[in-house]
Amino acid sequence: GSGIKLAGVGSSVPEKFLTNDDLAQLVDTSDEWIISRTGIKKRHILSEGESLGSHAAAASRRALEMAGVAAEEVELVIMATSSPDDLFGSATTVQAAIGATGAAAFDLTAACSGFVMGLVTGAQYIKAGTYKTVLVIGADALSRYIDWRDRGTCILFGDGCGAVVLRAQEGSCGLLGIDMHSDGNGMRHLNCAFAGEPMKPLSSGDASKQGAYNNLHMNGQEVFKFAVRAVPTVIEAALADAGMEKQQIDWLVMHQANMRIMSSAADRLGVPPERVVSNLSQYGNTSAASIPLALDEAVRRGDIKPGEVLAMAGFGAGLSWASAIVRW
Ligand code: ACO
Numbered sequence: 001g002s003g004i005k006l007a008g009v010g011s012s013v014p015e016k017f018l019t020n021d022d023l024a025q026l027v028d029t030s031d032e033w034i035i036s037r038t039g040i041k042k043r044h045i046l047s048e049g050e051s052l053g054s055h056a057a058a059a060s061r062r063a064l065e066m067a068g069v070a071a072e073e074v075e076l077v078i079m080a081t082s083s084p085d086d087l088f089g090s091a092t093t094v095q096a097a098i099g100a101t102g103a104a105a106f107d108l109t110a111a112c113s114g115f116v117m118g119l120v121t122g123a124q125y126i127k128a129g130t131y132k133t134v135l136v137i138g139a140d141a142l143s144r145y146i147d148w149r150d151r152g153t154c155i156l157f158g159d160g161c162g163a164v165v166l167r168a169q170e171g172s173c174g175l176l177g178i179d180m181h182s183d184g185n186g187m188r189h190l191n192c193a194f195a196g197e198p199m200k201p202l203s204s205g206d207a208s209k210q211g212a213y214n215n216l217h218m219n220g221q222e223v224f225k226f227a228v229r230a231v232p233t234v235i236e237a238a239l240a241d242a243g244m245e246k247q248q249i250d251w252l253v254m255h256q257a258n259m260r261i262m263s264s265a266a267d268r269l270g271v272p273p274e275r276v277v278s279n280l281s282q283y284g285n286t287s288a289a290s291i292p293l294a295l296d297e298a299v300r301r302g303d304i305k306p307g308e309v310l311a312m313a314g315f316g317a318g319l320s321w322a323s324a325i326v327r328w
Contacts, residue, residue, distance in 0.1 A: 003172035004126050006164055006328055007069065010062025011296040012055040013044040013160040013283065020155070027151035034155050035281075039259025043158025043284030045143045052083065053090050055161040056139040057097035059292070063135070064098070067165040071098045074165075075131040077105035078122050080114030080288040081139045082192070082317070094137065103135070111190075112255045112316025114138055114288035115162070116180070116324050119312075122166050123175045132168040137161065140287035145192045147215035156257070157216070158284035162292025176309070177242025177325040179234050186319035189222040223316075227261045230321040232268035235311050238323035246270055249325075250308035251298070255315055256280040256290040265313070277303070287316070304328050 019042045020031035034040055046052065056079060064071060077100055079091035084107055086093070091105035110117045115138030122134040139161040148154050166174070195212040231254060239246060252271050254262050259280060266276045277298045286293055291312055298304045308328050315321040 002126055002129055002168040003170055004123050004174040005167045005169040005172040006174045006326060007167045008063040008065070008067025008165040009162065009292060009296045009299055010059045010066060011160065011162040011289070011293045012058035012062070013293070014046045014050055014055065015044070016047050017042045017044045023155055026148055027154060029151045029155060037260070038156065039280050040155065040284045041281045044160060046141050046159045051085050052081070052139055052141045052159070052161065053085050053093045053097065056090065056094045056137050056163070059139070059161040059163040060094060060098050060135055060137060063163040063165045067167065069133060069165055069167070071100045072102055073133045074100040074103045074135050076122065076125055076134045077103050077137070078108055078118045078134065079105070079137040079139060080108045080110065080118035082109050082111050082114065082287060083141045083144050090139070091137070100135065110320050111318055112257065112285070112287045112290070113314035113318065113320035113322045115291045116312055116314040116322040117320070119164065119166070119324055120175070120178050120180065120322070126166055126168045134166040135163060136166060137163040138288035138290070138292045140289050142216060142287055145213060145216045150215070152220055153216055153218050156285045158286050160283055160286035160289040160293050162289045162296055164292055164295070174327055175324060176244065176327060177238045177240070178323065179237035179241055180322040181234065181320065183319045186226065187317070189219040189226070190217070190317040190319065192216045192317070224258065224261065226319060227257065227315050228264050230315050231261065231265040231313050234321050234323040235265070235269060235313050238325045239311070242325045244309070244325060248309055249275070249311045251275055251277050251304055251310045253277045253291055253295055253298070253310045254313045256283065256294055257285045257316070299328070
């Protein structure tokens with residue numbers, strides 16, 4: 001099959017943000033509690049009328065520009081999201097907005113594992129020789145589903161978008177190894193379920209519930225325990241798939257959910273703290289967007305250099321967890 005190159009990355013977040021002190025006005029919490037338990041200082045949130053797709057398009061344009069690829073060359077757009085502007089999918093509006101007129105576009109839903117699963121999916125099309133240029137977007141606006149009276153969840157999440165351009169390139173080995181898992185038995189610990197009653201005849205349904213979704217529900221301790229176990233294990237399995245050792249990891253680029261989860265995974269893998277890419281303090285948990293958002297900042301800062309090995313890991317609702325070992 002063809003070699004794969006990660007040719008560009010970009011990101012975009014809403015301007016508006018909420019600090020921990022802002023949240024302390026809404027619920028019984030404090031800046032000190034949030035920082036010590038999570039590492040989060042602020043999170044960006046869509047304003048009324050602002051779309052997720054506009055940020056996904058902005059992130060995509062930046063990624064294409066870095067890659068030196070014209071929008072017309074993109075053959076496939078995959079948008080990993082759990083909170084699209086439209087239930088029929090948001091990838092096509094992004095495709096139209098950026099002018100990727102020749103591309104097919106679809107959404108992919110795998111919560112906070114969505115970006116890694118989307119990256120792996122996009123890479124398969126290149127490996128198979130079907131497409132030469134694929135745009136993979138991670139985008140979420142979980143603020144749409146947060147109960148702003150629930151201090152256990154409202155402090156954690158923020159909105160944002162990131163995107164990566166994948167290209168076929170002979171001799172390139174952008175995707176070195178993967179490992180992906182799901183366990184639907186854990187859905188009860190983290191979900192955002194349809195609130196209507198689709199099995200009832202229309203006449204007896206509660207019209208006010210039609211189309212509505214529940215607020216995001218989470219059992220924080222269960223998700224925490226799951227993540228601490230799953231993240232190092234899935235990275236080790238992806239490394240084994242790549243035929244590589246832990247010592248070969250240049251950077252850990254994990255889903256940004258909680259500083260304590262990232263530190264514990266880095267400890268278990270023997271990766272020093274300065275090799276853990278983190279912007280969690282500035283954005284909170286942006287779900288499918290967090291990995292490309294962190295990657296984008298680290299690349300543009302000059303921390304991540306061409307040829308370096310990144311261990312990516314996403315984890316979250318589903319439950320789902322996935323790792324990709326990537327050469328930047
Ligand atoms: N401010 C102050 N106190 C709080 C807050 C808050 N914001 N939230 C909870 N508390 C209280 C609790 O009520 C509890 O009080 P009690 O002892 O009187 O009952 C106490 O703090 C401890 O609560 P815990 O839930 O045990 O706190 P914990 O240390 O586990 O931290 C947290 C909670 C931060 C949510 C942690 O469990 C966590 O990060 N879990 C992982 C969550 C995660 O990563 N989710 C995203 C997955 S990605 C996706 O797919 C969406």
